[in-house]
Amino acid sequence: MKKILILTLISLLSTLVSAQDNLISNTGSRKSLSLNGKWQYIVDPYETGFYDYRYKELKETNKDAYWNTDVQANKTEKKEHGYVDKYSLEVPGDWNHQQPEFLYYEGTVWYKKSFDIERGNAGQRYFLYFGAVNYRADVYLNGKKLGMHKGGFTPFNFEVPQELLKEKDNFLVVKVDNKRHADEVPTLNTDWWNYGGITRDVKLITVPATFIQDFVLQLKKNTTGKAPEKEVEGWVKLNQAPAAGETVTIEIPALKFKKEIQATGQITALSFKLPKIQLWSPDNPKLYQVTLRTRHDQTTDRIGFRTIEAHGTQVLLNGKPIFMRGISVHGEIPQEMRRAYSEEDAAQLLHQSIELGCNMVRLAHYPHDEKITRLADSLGILVWSEIPVYWTIDFGNAEVLEKARGQLTEMITRDHNRASVIIWSVGNETPVSPARTTFMHNLLIKARELDNTRMLSAALEVNYSALNDKNVIDDPLGEFVDLVAFNEYLGWYGGLPDKCRTTSWDTPYEKPLFISETGGDAKGGFHADSLTRFSEEYQEWYYREQIAMIKRMPAKFVGISPWVLNDFRSPKRNNPLYQDGWNRKGFYDEKGNKKKSFFLMKAYYDEMKTKYDKK
Known part of the structure; x- marks a missing residue:
């Protein structure tokens, strides 16, 4: 203690x-x-x-x-x-x-x-x-x-x-x-x-000697009603205390908006109203050119204005419920077996996601290149962004906590003006213990301090040895997150896919419930009967049963990000016939070919899009 x-x-x-x-x-x-x-x-x-x-x-x-x-x-x-x-x-x-x-x-x-x-x-x-x-x-x-x-x-x-x-x-x-x-x-x-x-x-x-180091501008919470003016708030940070009389000018040409604010210190709070603003959303990813200027410096960015919140058991984007048709993505280009870094790489990964029918990507298990979050802004794709607090790090080590906090700070600082980013995640599949919960809670406190306008979460894990027909996600971290997200692989790591027919999921927390991972391996081009592991037919059966189970989820269920978009390299995957150093859970194989499961998931996402478009 x-x-x-x-x-x-x-x-x-x-x-x-x-x-x-x-x-x-x-x-x-x-x-x-x-x-x-x-x-x-x-x-x-x-x-x-x-x-x-x-x-x-x-x-x-x-x-x-x-x-x-x-x-x-x-x-x-x-x-x-x-x-x-x-x-x-x-x-x-x-x-x-x-x-x-x-x-x-x-x-x-x-x-x-x-x-x-x-x-x-x-x-x-x-x-x-x-x-x-x-x-x-x-x-x-x-x-x-x-x-x-x-x-x-x-x-x-x-x-x-x-x-x-x-x-x-x-x-x-x-x-x-x-x-x-x-x-x-x-x-x-x-x-x-x-x-x-x-x-x-x-x-x-x-x-210059005195320059704009950072700034944040976003809609104030609860400002998404029908009023013609929307309230914006944020701050601007100079690298040092300003000279006497220094001002900051904010300009948004498309809205014919210009406002001068007196600098009150190294960090100056910003608050103003914008007329006739179009809210950013997947259906309308509107971005505005915003310029901040001081006597000696200026910086320009393209920013979308929207609100996001977990309200009761729903996720509200601009005050309206959304269903997240997601996909988990590694920052990797499998055809060339390399780390993704370019605008072309970002376009490949996001357009593959769009082709699947997604409106959301979970960028796992670390912050991806800035080019992908900026492109997500332009394309209208929601983003879950995560730091690599993964599996069994040393949760009792104060220095490790500081390293995690540092990465969290750098992730949020880089992307806190990206409208696409709606979730900051502090980790993935961390085993429950008092030290771990304190560690993760401290990260959530830090994230909230840095940005209280987005949802906070972590991908929780399922204990397959304790599974039964009615499963409750009661991880103590659920008390502190906004979105209760969990990884489940029923039919791959626990039993066969038909186990989904008698299984249900819930959480005791009156919060939105999200499946942050699910999936099974299939080697692209390997075909057999549906009982044969690593065949496309087994993976197809897996998703057929998963989708049927998902349709029975409680009303608080708000989305899913299956694992994973593309097959990716992993030294842990050493079956010489089917893996050969690859995690094969992708909807696309390492050559960019779609597997049979792709079409099942796309059909489900098309159905959910139609359902929510009618609301």
Whole structure:
């Protein structure tokens, strides 16, 4: 009990000071230099470039350190490292798919990029921004360490002292380490491929001395009635306290709206009314260009305005009940066996989802690339976004809690202006215990503090050994979430699909009920009778029984996100005939072909769309 109380105190105190406080949001509207493209690399499984032979960290000035220049001062100087074009990797991109020898590699790779800049005025500030690096990144520029970041799926940035930058031949080095550890998030054991590398965009951002670091604008709760004006609220955050008399101007040209607000400090609250606004929804994904301007800086974004809430046992979007026709999605392009990162990748995954009949995606089990949430805004697809608190992390470890809170903060900071994101999830299939519930509750408290306008949830798990005909999802975490979501695989991990005929589900919490996962494996193109595991016919039978069971769900049932859109790579799946390193639960196989179950689920979703369109 004492340990849990200490954990809670540490968690609450840490909300006051966060390492993520300097994260710059909406970087796409900033003046920047892209550092994408070819980077030279050194594979360093023994971390020779970081530690000496006594395994002590090298001093910053040590010439043997791989963050220092590889150019000999003269022919007598000893150099045992070097960066050459022969060893190059594309950034963004995981290393696993780029070279055959990297397929299973987990360890350290040093990345090096040279670049030139055009210097601006003396008051400008520079930040190196990374969309994501998996998992640990140590960043050095011209021999000086800028900082270290942990977390494989969220953005971070480090300020670059202007005096450190050179006009020519800046020497940028990133030590990337994707080894798994018991005290990290995620932990040692996951059911997805541990893609290593600089997996998302890298850029050098230029901003004025005082700049708009972040802002939030969204509809105030309970403002979705028929009144012609809608109330908007939020805040704007400057990187430092403003000068006396500083103002913030908000402009929305499409609405002929312009308002000037006096800055009241580093963070200034915003509140105003907008006339004749079109609300964002899947049927009408209306986005408005919004510009915020100060005396020295401006930032522009495309924002949709809508409300989302769990009201009793329903989910209300703009005050109206919705049914979430979802699909779980991994951030992976199976045809090329690589991590998704581009606009084209986002388009593939979301258009596959639309073809299935979905109006919602569960982005599992980690925050996906920003390009997919922005495209979801444009396409009108609802999004569940999640941090990788997965299975059995160390719930009694205060440092692990802080790492999870950091990733949660970075996820929310990046996407809190995305209308498509309606659910923040703090984890998946975490085993029930007092320490776990306290840990997860603390994450929910933090999420609520950062954003109280969206629903909060976590994917709860089912104990198949305790299943009976009437099953109640009574996980104690249900008290703290807005949406009670659970993963069930009845017919794959528990019994055969016909077990669904006598099974029902409910929860004691008077809250919306959502199936966050269900599915069974099928190898694309393998056909047999419906009793044969791994056949398309077995998976088809599975979904036929699941859909019949779902139609008997209680009235509080508000949607489902089956597992999973595409087959995806997993080292845990080693049946040599049917899996061969792939989780085969996708509606699409690894070549993009639809399985028979696809058409069953699409027919059900079409039926549910028609039903809700009539309401």
